[in-house]
Amino acid sequence: MPEKEKLRIDKYLWAIRIFKTRTLATEACKAGRVKLNGQNVKASHEVKLGETYNVSKGLERKILTVTGLLENRVDAKTAVNFYADLTPVEQTPAFKSMFHSPVLRRDRGTGRPTKRDRREIDDLQEGYFEKPQGEEEE
Known part of the structure; x- marks a missing residue:
């Protein structure tokens, strides 16, 4: 799969299928539902390997660690290879x-x-x- 050096958090969350559209991912970042080390993250934040994000989506809360960078949206089976879900x-x-x-x-x-x-x-x-x-x- 194509990997990229620099990738925005909103595009990454859309590509790994956490959000249905990139606009929803951007709005979640603006609303403070995406956090890195307890701090809100802007949609333009650059994703790095090994970072752990807390993502809130409705009643659902996820803890995700970046294991690979994915530029384009792919099927769900492929997308799970690019993050580790640490949610209890x-x-x-x-x-x-x-x-x-x-x-x-x-x-x-x-x-x-x-x-x-x-x-x-x-x-x-x-x-x-x-x-x-x-x-x-x-």
Whole structure:
């Protein structure tokens, strides 16, 4: 695959398929959702081998280490060779949804939940969508 000496972080995150478009990657950098050593990174930041980035995308948080530079977007199987995902298993969305998400099921035809039903649903979901302790606000 073509490798490059200098590469912008927004282009790199797009190429390894973390973000669907390069514009979304640029906006994430501007919003402070991409960090290097706890510091926000501009979209024009130059990526270097071995650097570790914290990337927030919705409820998903990833810790990525650069293992190779990739200029153009490639298929997912190839893209995983250019970064190492150091995200702890407990922080992955699949883990959270498998073990921690409340299973809410309503019978078909029961209509909208009443105010009381809604409060019970909210009590079940309490704390699931909040950030874990130790993470700062963005």
